[in-house]
Amino acid sequence: MIVPSTIKARFSGFLGPSSGPVGPGLGDRELDGKLGGGFRTGALHEVFPAAPGDEAAASGFALVLARRMLDPRKWLFWVRQDFSALENGDIHAAGLLELGVDPGRVLTVHASDALGALRASAEGLDCKGVGAVLMEAWGKPNVFDLVASRRLMLAAQQSGIAVIALHFGMLPHPSAAETRWLIATAVSPSGENWGRPLFDASLVRNRHGGCGRWIMEWDPDNAIFQTHPERLAAAPPHRPSEAAMEGIRQAG
Amino acid sequence: MVPGIAVIRANEKADARLLESIAAWCERYTPFVALDPPHGLFLDISGAAHLFGGEQAMLREVAHAIAAQDFSVCVALAGTAEAARALSHYRPGTIAQAGEEAEAVARLPTEALAADPSIIHALKRAGLKTIGQVAGRNRHELAARFGGAFLAMLDRTLGRNGGPITPRLPVPDLMVERRFAEPVVAGPVIAETLFSLGRSLASVLEGRGQGARILQAIFFRADGEVRRIAVETARPTRDPDIFARLFHERLDALSDPLDPGFGFDLIRISADLAQDVQAGTASLDSGAYDDEVVALIDRLAARFGGHRVAVFMPQDTHIPEAEAVAVPAQHAGAPKNPWRTKRRNGEAPRRPLRLFAKPEPIDVLSEVPDGPPLRFRWRRMLHNVARAEGPERIAMEWWRHQEPQPTRDYFRIEDEKGRRFWLYRDGIYAREMAHPRWYVHGLFA
Structure with missing residues (x-):
């Protein structure tokens, strides 16, 4: 999508880097420093799978980010498009529990299309009982465009609630999001207790500072991340493979 | 002739x-x-x-x-x-x-x-x-x-022993209506009418100590067309602002919009189901913000349909696809069973985050009997198994099925790229079948 620079300039005035209160940190000093002290509530954050096949990891990362932001008295509002459930599997409540999220305080909306997902997310931001909105969307860059993301961002700022947009079947493109993450799975360390949620997370857009890449492990018992700088060197370099995403872009 | x-x-x-x-x-x-x-x-x-x-x-x-x-x-x-x-x-x-x-x-x-x-x-x-x-x-x-x-x-x-007729549609508990000498066409007038009818309905409900669970707005067109728009609430409600908002959502989301034609000459709101309002009853978990969430559920249900707004309920079963189900949030009572984690503190998740409604068959290229696959193909991609844990043997509930169902052996699998799968073999080797099939049932984060 092409965005005239004048529009970009006009938007940047509204959405300065000061937006949103600083929420809890993600557990790594370097990372939290880059985020300006911590992950921001009252803002839009985007999560993309780094390559096809990383959808489950991206879902998990989006979920635990939302969990990290969530006031435990409030509800997690998960909007998912029907097609995504067919393609990536539906949300499994027992799996939520295993990741340290209380399934009894998760409300889901099954949206049939992209516009419905946007509308439901906006509706969720308008509710004081919702502590975080997770919008799981499939494709449709023409619907999830700069204007739509800006509306979500403004609604998030007004409500003080974090919106995490989890995009499948779509390449990152210009948006008003505060941060954008590309998520791949990371290989478990050898040992008995393998299979803990382990993400190879690249912060590729950040309104508050630099970008970077971390191996982040989610600890469901304490609801915190642990970063493993030592494992980063061992991880294969990854960039979103244009060739791999090409088919999706054409289909979308 | x-x-x-x-x-x-x-x-x-x-x-x-x-x-x-x-x-x-x-x-x-x-x-x-x-x-x-x-x-x-x-x-x-x-x-x-x-x-x-x-x-x-x-x-x-x-x-x-x-x-x-x-x-x-x-x-x-x-x-x-x-x-x-x-x-x-x-x-x-x-x-x-x-x-x-x-x-x-x-x-x-x-x-x-x-x-x-x-x-x-x-x-x-x-x-x-x-x-x-x-x-x-x-x-x-x-x-x-x-x-x-x-x-x-x-x-x-002969006029003796007359009984009541059987109405074509169930008769509402309560209704209020407004007739127009001149049929109305304008959206704002219709919205205002709905709001004031909602207010009078609310005051009647108030007097009876009741709230509406199912509301219907009925639009009678001067030329004979009749359109009914129904909304539902999770709890008995008698707030006219909520009524107005629900009708607004519903009307806004209609795939075939309300067409006044030459105008409506009668608009009616009926409470098809009215229930006693009990102070302090909560159908969902009680918590500080639940009233707001219930209102959100009603708005979403009015717009997207009640079946599309869901909460999760734990079930008393160990069958993976049935142990937690998504139920329409408007009709969800308090959960009857507690949520129980499968893993112990510090352990990796034992249940996947994403579960396929229909487990997808995979081609297992090499395996050892009773053990996990060494390589498998799913959606045309080849995966080399790097780590595996299992089997977790899950027997189907024989008392629910006429035909005996094969026992499933579940394995947690990680491939060489770190992608984590939940696979199962449908049937025990030799004992239940000669060549059991393999499926991917879910994906771990």
């Missing part, structure tokens, strides 16, 4: 549909409308006539309004549906005062009785030409010859 006559085959289904739509339109007069196929309608106007200036005026109004839509119509009014039916067919326009039905129908021909043609034929062969003559016969004789049902019908035609 008339050589020029055009013959058109009767379309009974279309006639029935037309009768339904006329019945829907007649609900502007009373919610008690019943069908008398093939071409009759019963309207129970008890307590409604005074709204239209008395029985005489109301009868004229109904006849005029239907005739204005190019239907020919015969009307009559009596204390029982059967008497009114007989009169409308053979002496249209009659109003039989209470107690005078027997006299009014006495001179009508026997055919006016709502009885089987064979019975009518038999009565006429016996020389009974009018209802009065039939009524004059000995009751035991009639009952013996034509059955008790005939006698009951005859009694009702």
Whole structure:
């Protein structure tokens, strides 16, 4: 999508880097420093799978980010498009529990299309009982465009609630999001207790500072991340493979 | 013989549909409308006539309004549906005062009785030409010859033992409506009408200590079209602002929008289900913000449909796809079973975050009997298994199935890229089947 620079300039005035209160940190000093002290509530954050096949990891990362932001008295509002459930599997409540999220305080909306997902997310931001909105969307860059993301961002700022947009079947493109993450799975360390949620997370857009890449492990018992700088060197370099995403872009 | 006559085959289904739509339109007069196929309608106007200036005026109004839509119509009014039916067919326009039905129908021909043609034929062969003559016969004789049902019908035609009619649609608990001398077309007027009707409904509900669970807005178009829009709430509600917002959501989301045409001349809101409001009852988990979440659920359900707004409920089973189900949030009670984690502190998740509604078959390229696969192909991609844990043997609940279901052996798998799968083998080697199939059931984060 092409965005005239004048529009970009006009938007940047509204959405300065000061937006949103600083929420809890993600557990790594370097990372939290880059985020300006911590992950921001009252803002839009985007999560993309780094390559096809990383959808489950991206879902998990989006979920635990939302969990990290969530006031435990409030509800997690998960909007998912029907097609995504067919393609990536539906949300499994027992799996939520295993990741340290209380399934009894998760409300889901099954949206049939992209516009419905946007509308439901906006509706969720308008509710004081919702502590975080997770919008799981499939494709449709023409619907999830700069204007739509800006509306979500403004609604998030007004409500003080974090919106995490989890995009499948779509390449990152210009948006008003505060941060954008590309998520791949990371290989478990050898040992008995393998299979803990382990993400190879690249912060590729950040309104508050630099970008970077971390191996982040989610600890469901304490609801915190642990970063493993030592494992980063061992991880294969990854960039979103244009060739791999090409088919999706054409289909979308 | 008339050589020029055009013959058109009767379309009974279309006639029935037309009768339904006329019945829907007649609900502007009373919610008690019943069908008398093939071409009759019963309207129970008890307590409604005074709204239209008395029985005489109301009868004229109904006849005029239907005739204005190019239907020919015969009307009559009596204390029982059967008497009114007989009169409308053979002496249209009659109003039989209470107690005078027997006299009014006495001179009508026997055919006016709502009885089987064979019975009518038999009565006429016996020389009974009018209802009065039939009524004059000995009751035991009639009952013996034509059955008790005939006698009951005859009694009702004579205005005795009239019962209520069976309305076409369930009758709402409460309703409020507004009529317009000039049909309204403008959206703001319609919205304002809905809001003020909602307010009057709310005050009636308030007086009864009740709240509405199902609300319906009914739009009667001047040209006979009737449109019904229903919304539902998770708890009994009597807040007019909430009513207005729900109707707004629903109207906004209609795939085929409300079309006023030449205007609506009657708008009604009915509470199809009203329940007592109990202070402090919560259907969901009690918590500080639950009222807001319940209101959100209702708004979303009005827009997207109640089945699309869900919460999770734990179930007392170990079958993976059934152990937690998503249920419509508006109808979810408090969970009966507690949530139980499968993993111990510090352990990796034992259940995947994403579960396929239909497990997807995979090709296992090499395996050891009873063990996990070493390589498998799923969605045309080859995965080399780097780590595996299992089996977790899950037997199907034999008491639920007629046929024995194969036992599933589940494995947690990580491939060389770190992608984590939940696979199962459908059946135990050799014991249950020679070549069990493999499936991917879920994906771990």
